[in-house]
Amino acid sequence: MAVEVLMPRLGWTMETGSVLAWHKHEGEAVEVGEILLTVQSDKAATEVEALESGVLHMAVGAPPIGAEVPIGTLLAYLLSPGEAPPGETPARAPAATLPVAPEDGSAPPPAATSPAPAAVAGASGVASRADRQAHDGQVNIAATVAAQAQAAASPRARRVATELGIDWTALRGSGRTGRIVERDVLAAALTAAAPPRVRVTPLARRRAAAGIDVESLAVASAGGRVSQADVAAGVRRLVAQRLTESTRTTVPVTLTTEADATELARLRAEIKADAGHSTGERHEGDARDERSRGTGGDGGYHGGMVPSYTDLLAKVVAVALAAHPDLNASWSDEGVVRHSEVHVGIAVDTGRGLFVPVVRDVARKPVAAIARESAQLIARARAGQCTADELRGGTFTITNLGRYDIDAFTPVINLPECAVLGVGRVVARPVVVVDEAAERVDVRKMVALSLTFDHRIVDGAPAARFLQRVKHLVEHPYLWLTR
C-alpha cells in the first residue's frame, strides 16, 4: 500500500514550506524513522523522518528543491517493493514526458507542454496538485522517467527480487547493456539487511552447524537453496572476516622464546609406554602429533589416552593463566573483561578450512580428560560435525604447527581473546646447560613458543612474564602434574 509523503505542518503558523534536500534517492529503500528529507518552514530547516518504511518514489508533479508549496502537497510515495505508484501507470508516465523532454534538448514551447502533464495528472486524480505544480513538475517528471529508464531489469530479476523481497530499482545492473539480471538481485540479497527465507539442503545445514550463518550465504539458486559448496565458501569467508577483523582491531605483538621440553617429552614417552602395555589400538587423533598418539581401552594410568603436546600445553597454559589473569581476558566496549574459567581453543586444520573447537574449563580438568576431549573435538571438527557451541567461548587459543617442522611463527589472535600461543616442533638440539655452576653442551629437546597478545589489553612485560611462566612449566612438568 503506497504511503503518501506530504509537505508537513511543522508549526501552528506554517502554511507553506519547501524541500531543502532529500536524504534518500529515488528507488532507495527507506526504513521507518530514517531521516527522509529536510523541510524549510518559515522558521527553521527541519529534518523529517519517514513515518513508514518503503521504497521512495517521487510523485509526478512533485515540487523541485527549494520551491515553496502549501502544506499537504504531495511530495513522494513510499511503496512496497515492486508496487506501482498510485495513479501512475508505466504507459502514462512516458506519455507525460514526451513534450517536456525533446530529443534535441531545446526548451519545449509552453503552449504544447502545459496541458499534457495536467491532462495526465487529471486522469490520475491529482489534478489540483498537478495544476499548481504544472510548471515546476516538468523537471521532476523527466527525472523520474530517466531513473526508470536507467533501471532495466530482466523479467527473471524482477521475479526473483519480488520473491526475496529485494528492491531491484535500487540495484546496479551487470548485464551487457546495464540490465539488472538475476545475479545482481542475488548479490543484493546476500548483503541485504533482512535476509530472505532460505532453504538449506540437509548436508549444507550440517556443514554449516559450525558457526556459519546460512542466511548470510543466501541464494545460490533461484529458489534460494543453499548448497554444500556455498557453505564451504562461507567457511572461507568467515575465516577471512575473523582474521581481518582481528588484525584490524587488535594491537598484536608477538614474543618468542625457546623452552627445554626434554622433561615434557619424557613425561609423554612414559605415559605412552604405559598405555602401550594395554593396547596397540590407534585412532585418528590430533594430526599435529598423530604418529605418537595412541589410545586405548582400559589400561594405564591415563586410561590409555596419550596426551599430545598441545594437550599438555593446554594444561600448562591454564596453570600459567591462573597466575596471569590479564591474559585470560577479552576487550569489550566496557573495557577489559577477565574470565574466571580457562577455555582453550585448539586450532584444527580441516578439509573445509580452519576450525577452533574449545576444550572447556581446562584448569580444573586432569590431563587425561583434556586429551580425551580434545581428541573427540578434533575428530568432530575434521568430520564437519562440531556444533556451534563447541566452537564458541574460548578464552585462549593454542595453535601447533610442530608437525610441519615449523619453529617460531606469528599466530593471529582469535577474537575476542587476548592472546594465542603458537607451538613449534619439539626437536633435539645441542644446548648449553648450566649444571652445578659448570657449563656444558647437552642434547636437549627444544620447543619454540610464540605468544601473540593484544597490547590494548595487556602490556609487554606482563605478557613476557606469562610466557616465561609457560616456559618454566614446560621445563618442570612436576610443578603442575597434580593440578
Place this chain on the structure above:
Amino acid sequence: MGEMTFVAAAREDLDEEMARDPSVFVMGQGIGARGGNFNTTMGLFEKYGPERLRDVPIAERGFVGMCTGAAATGTRPVVDFMFVDFILDAMGELINQTAKLQYMSSGRLTMPIVLRGCYGIGRASATHHSGAYYPIFVHLPGFRVAVPTTPADAKGLLKTAIRLEDPVLFLEHKSLLNTKGSVPEGEHLVPFGEAWVARRGTHLTAVAIGSMVPRTLEVAGRLAAEEVSVEVIDPRTLAPLDIDTILESVHRTGRLLIVDETYAPCGIGAEIAAQVVDRSFDDLDAPIRRLNGLHTPIPYSPPLEAAVVPTTEAIAQAIRDLLAE
C-alpha cells in the same frame, strides 16, 4: 543392447515392424533390390520381396498419392524419399490430401503413413539435396515430425511413427547416419513429444535440433572446463513439441539458446522462443537467442557449406554472449 549405427538401427526397426505387421510396406526410388541410396532398406527386399518393397519412378506426387490412398484403406505405407528435398514435389498431395483426410472424413479414415528421408548438410550434396524442411511441416496441421539424433532414438521413434495413425515426417540427418550408439533390442518405443535432456547444466539452456545436438554437446563439454554449465535439450520430435521440458529447464537457468541448422524466419527457434516468452516470461534473465543457418540456399562447395550452418565456434560464442547479457 547392441552397438550399431543410426541407419542400421532404423533398418532393424523397419525389419521388425514389417515382420510384426504385414500391412507395413515401403515405397521409394531404389529401395528394392538396391537397398536404398542410404542403405535404409538393405537386405529387406530379399526378405519381404517386391510386393512390400516397391521401387517407383521419379514421380513423387504420384506415389505419395498412391500411398495416401493405401493408408486410407488400412495399410501402413512407409514412403522413402531418399533425399527428403524431393518431398517438395508431392506437397500438393501431402498438404491437401494426406494431412486433411482424417479431418475431411470426420475421423472415419486414418492416415498411418510415414514419410522418411535424409536431410541436411554435410556431404557436399549441393543445394537440391541438402535441405531441412521440418518447419513447414510443423506449421501445418495434421503432420507429426520426428528428428532423431541417436541410433536408439532412430529405432524407437521410427517404431512409434509406423504404429501411429497420423502422417509422420521422419527425418534422418545425413551427417548422423553413421554415428554409432547402443540400441535396445526388440520392442523399443520412444513416445512422441518427450524431449531428451542430453546434458544437465545450470547456467544456460541450449535446445538443439538434429545435427546440432552432437555439435552443441561437444561445445558444452568444452565449456565445462571454463566452469560454464550448459544444459542441452534434444526435443526429438518437433510436432508435438515437448515445451514443458524446455520451460522447466529455463526456469532453472534463465537463459535460452536455440541451435538449428535451418533458416531462422518462421522456424523452430521462433516457435520455441514465442512459447517460452508466452509461458515463462518471468523466468527469463536475458533475451532468447537463436543460432540458425544463413538464410541462403545451401552451397555446393564444402567450405561454403560448412560456413552457412552454425559451427562449434559460433555455438560457443553464442553461449558466451548470452551469458554476458
